[in-house]
Amino acid sequence: MTQPVSNCPNCGAKIVFQWSSSVQTVCTYCKSILVRIDVDLKKVGQVADLPPDSSPIQLNTEGIYHNKAFVVAGRILYEYEQGGWNEWHIVMNDGTSAWLSDAQNEFAVSFAVPGQSLPTASQIQVGQQYTWKNQTYTVTVITEAHYKGVEGELPFQYWDKTDVTFVDLRSQTGKFATLDYSDEQPALYLGEFVEFDDLKLKNLRQFEGW
Amino acid sequence: MSAGQPPLPSQPAKPQVKALNCPQCGGAITLRSFQQAVTVVCENCHSILDAKDPALKILQQFQTITGELKPLIPLGTRGKLRGTDYEVIGFQRRSIESDGVRYDWHEYLLFNPYKGFRYLSEYQGHWNDITVCKNLPTVRSSLVSTANYLGENFRHFQTADATTGYVIGEFPWQVRVGERAVVSDYVHPPHLLSCEQSSGETTWSVGEYIYPQEIWKAFNLPGQPPEPVGIFENQPAPSTVNLKTVWAAFIALSIFLLGLMAFTDMVASKDQVFTASYRLAPGPVKGEPSFVTDVFELKGRDSNVEVKTSANVSNSWIYLNYALISQDTGRAWDFGREVSYYYGRDSDGSWTEGSRRDRVIVPAVPAGHYYLRIEPESDASHPDISYTVTVTRDVPVFSFYGWAFLALLVPAALISLKALSFERQRWAESDHPILQSSG
Numbered sequence: 001m002t003q004p005v006s007n008c009p010n011c012g013a014k015i016v017f018q019w020s021s022s023v024q025t026v027c028t029y030c031k032s033i034l035v036r037i038d039v040d041l042k043k044v045g046q047v048a049d050l051p052p053d054s055s056p057i058q059l060n061t062e063g064i065y066h067n068k069a070f071v072v073a074g075r076i077l078y079e080y081e082q083g084g085w086n087e088w089h090i091v092m093n094d095g096t097s098a099w100l101s102d103a104q105n106e107f108a109v110s111f112a113v114p115g116q117s118l119p120t121a122s123q124i125q126v127g128q129q130y131t132w133k134n135q136t137y138t139v140t141v142i143t144e145a146h147y148k149g150v151e152g153e154l155p156f157q158y159w160d161k162t163d164v165t166f167v168d169l170r171s172q173t174g175k176f177a178t179l180d181y182s183d184e185q186p187a188l189y190l191g192e193f194v195e196f197d198d199l200k201l202k203n204l205r206q207f208e209g210w
Numbered sequence: 211m212s213a214g215q216p217p218l219p220s221q222p223a224k225p226q227v228k229a230l231n232c233p234q235c236g237g238a239i240t241l242r243s244f245q246q247a248v249t250v251v252c253e254n255c256h257s258i259l260d261a262k263d264p265a266l267k268i269l270q271q272f273q274t275i276t277g278e279l280k281p282l283i284p285l286g287t288r289g290k291l292r293g294t295d296y297e298v299i300g301f302q303r304r305s306i307e308s309d310g311v312r313y314d315w316h317e318y319l320l321f322n323p324y325k326g327f328r329y330l331s332e333y334q335g336h337w338n339d340i341t342v343c344k345n346l347p348t349v350r351s352s353l354v355s356t357a358n359y360l361g362e363n364f365r366h367f368q369t370a371d372a373t374t375g376y377v378i379g380e381f382p383w384q385v386r387v388g389e390r391a392v393v394s395d396y397v398h399p400p401h402l403l404s405c406e407q408s409s410g411e412t413t414w415s416v417g418e419y420i421y422p423q424e425i426w427k428a429f430n431l432p433g434q435p436p437e438p439v440g441i442f443e444n445q446p447a448p449s450t451v452n453l454k455t456v457w458a459a460f461i462a463l464s465i466f467l468l469g470l471m472a473f474t475d476m477v478a479s480k481d482q483v484f485t486a487s488y489r490l491a492p493g494p495v496k497g498e499p500s501f502v503t504d505v506f507e508l509k510g511r512d513s514n515v516e517v518k519t520s521a522n523v524s525n526s527w528i529y530l531n532y533a534l535i536s537q538d539t540g541r542a543w544d545f546g547r548e549v550s551y552y553y554g555r556d557s558d559g560s561w562t563e564g565s566r567r568d569r570v571i572v573p574a575v576p577a578g579h580y581y582l583r584i585e586p587e588s589d590a591s592h593p594d595i596s597y598t599v600t601v602t603r604d605v606p607v608f609s610f611y612g613w614a615f616l617a618l619l620v621p622a623a624l625i626s627l628k629a630l631s632f633e634r635q636r637w638a639e640s641d642h643p644i645l646q647s648s649g
Contacts (some may be wrong), residue, residue: 050241052223054244082383083248083262104246104382105326106417138346141411170346188396193344196325206243207323208226210295 008032010043018073019091022153025074025117030157033150033159045159050077050149055086055102056204059152063100063199065109072100074152078145078164089154097155099189100199107199108176110191112155118188121165121181130169132190137169137177147182158182218483227325232257233266242299243321244285247380249274251300258387261380272387274376279303282332282431283318289429291339293598296320296328298429300379306370319381324438327382330425331417334437336445337425338402338417347396347403347414350402354642357396357403359416364396364403367443367640395443399636402444417446441635460622467611467618475606483508483602490528490586492594500585505537506601508577513604517582521549521597523566528595531585538578545570549597561630571607 011030024035026047030138033045060070074089085103092098098111116132128139147161164182171177180187228241237254241247247261249269258270281301283289288297300319305312315333322328329340347359357364372393377385391408400419405412419442422435438445484506508515521528527550534543547570553562588595634644 052225052245054246054323083246105322105324106342140346172346172348172358174345204324206224208224210323 008034009041015041017153018071018181019097019153023155023156024157025153026151031040035157047149050151053084055076057088058100058205061201061203065199065202074154076150077148079148080143080145088095107196108191108193110178110189113188113190118179118186124167135171135175137171139167140170141168230266234268241380242297243380246382248382249385250380251378253378253550270386281290283429287429291428294322294325296322300381302374303376304372304374306372333442335422335436336442337422338419339420340415340417343414343416359403362398363609364398367395367397369394397444399444400446419446427543443636447629447632453626456622456625460618463618464615467614471608471611478606479602479604480602481604482600482602490588490595491591494590500583503582505579505581507579508575508603510577512574512576515575516602516605517570518600519549519597521595523551523595524550525552526592527588528597529587533583534572534580535583536578536580543572
C-alpha cells in the first residue's frame, strides 16, 4: 500500500497517511485538522482534547475481519445520554475502508452503502421496517448524539459537527444498519455485530489493573 | 526516526480506576468501569450519582430497609467466568408482585474492559448467566407465545411488572430505585430469553442456567452457595436424557424384539410328532386308570416339547396326569394339566370361565424315543369327555418377549412420568401452568 507523506502546514511535522484515500487527518503533534486538497494539506480546524473514554481500541490497533487484516486509522467519538461510543475508521488490507463501532463493548463492523433510497429523519419511527439489499431491518432506536471529536484519518471531512441523529436498525440474523443524519444527505451503513474475540485484535489499549 | 522531528507525543494515559468521594456523605466511591459508568450508587448513603458529572451530581436517594440482603458476591470481586476475567461492579434487587406476595431477584453486573458487560441473576439460589442479545428475536403470538432467537424456539413463561428496589455500585445506564419495567420471560431450558420494556425502549437478553458451584468457584467465594429452592423457569431437567431419545430407543428396541420374535418363529421347526384322541367314559373308572401312548421319536438337537390338550368339556372338567417318558433312558417328566370350561348367565349377562384347550411346554428334552403315560380323572358324575393330545417339538416360546417388552416399557414410562412431574412443577409458577389431568 502506498503511504503518501507530507508535512503539516501548521507545525511542519511529518504526516503519513495509512490509507491513500483518506480525506482528513489530524496532526498528532499540533492537533490541527488537515484536509487533503489534491496533493496539498490544508488546515481547517483544531481538535480540542478528546474526552476520556474507555474503548479498548486505539489508533493502530490491528485485527482481522472475514479473513482480511485491518488497521485502525481514525475515529469519531460521540456521546449520548447513556454514555459514549466510538466509530473507529478501519482500513482493510485490500484498500477498502469500513467502520468498527464500539458501543459499551458491543462491537460491529459496517460499510458505507451509497445509492440506496433513504427515509428522511422526520419519517422514521421505532418499529418501522426497511429493506436494503434484500435484508429487512427493524428500527430499534433513534439516538440524538453529540459529536465529541475526531482522531486520525477519515474518508471524508468531518469535524465541525454538534448534534447528530442516528437511527439504528437490526435484523433477525445479526445484521444491523445505521442511518447517519449528520449531513444534509443521509448516509446508510450496513454491517453486522462481531465478537471481540473473533476480531483477533492486537495493539489494544491497556487498562490499569487488567 | 529522522533528526529534527519533535518527540512523539506520549500515548494517552492508561485508563485508571477512579477513586472519588460521595458529595452527600463523603464516603469512598470507586469507578471500576472507567468511562462506561453512567450512574454510580454510594454504598454508604445510597445516593444515586451521575457518574458522567465530575461533581457526581446526586440524582436520587433511597431508603433501605434494615437487614437488606448483602450481595452474595461483593462489589469489586474479580473472577474468571467461563474463560474471561470479570469484576462485579453493580448489584440491584428487583421484584415482582403476585397475589400480594413480593418475589425478589438479584442482578450482578460484571465488567471486563475488553469484553464488556455481562450479568448474573439470582432467584432463590438459582443463577443465570446473561448477556444482551445482539440480534432481534421474533415473537409469534398465540395461546402460549413463542420467541425465536437465532433458530432456537422459546416458550413464553411469564410477563410481570418488575420494580427496582435496591441498587449499589455502577451501571452503564441510568438506574433509579422505583423504576418499573415489563419483563417477559421465554424459556427453552437451559436457556432463557427475556424482553424488558420501559419508557419506549425494548431490550432483549439471553441467559443460560448456571449452577451456583460454578460461580462460587469462578469468584473464589467462601462457604457454600445457598441451596436452590424449587424448580426455576429454565432449570434443566435433572436427567440429561431427553424423552424423545428415551422413546426412540424404546421403539428401536421393540422393533428389534419383534425381529427376534419373527426369527425365533422362523427357526423353530414345529415338528408335530404325535397326536391321538381318547375318550373318558362316564361313570367310575374300571381297572387301571392310566394308559400309555404309542412311541414317537424326537429328532435333532435338545429342544422343548409342547403338549397340547383339547377336550370337549362343557360345564365340566378333566384332569390329566401326564408323564413324558424316554424309552431309551427311562427318564420321565411328570406334569398335571386341567382342562375346564364353564359358562352360564347371571344378572350381569353371560359369562364363561376356563378354556377347552391347554398347552404346556417341557423344556430341553434330548432327542430319542418317547411315549406319554396319561391318567385322566374327572367328577364321578362327569359326562362323556373326548380329548385330543398333540405333541410338537421345537416350538417358539414368546413369553420371554412379553417380559422383555415390559422391561423396556417400565423404565421409559417411569422416566417420562418423572420428567412430566418436573415440567409440571416448572410451569406451575408460569402464566401457563400444566393442568393436572382429571381422574
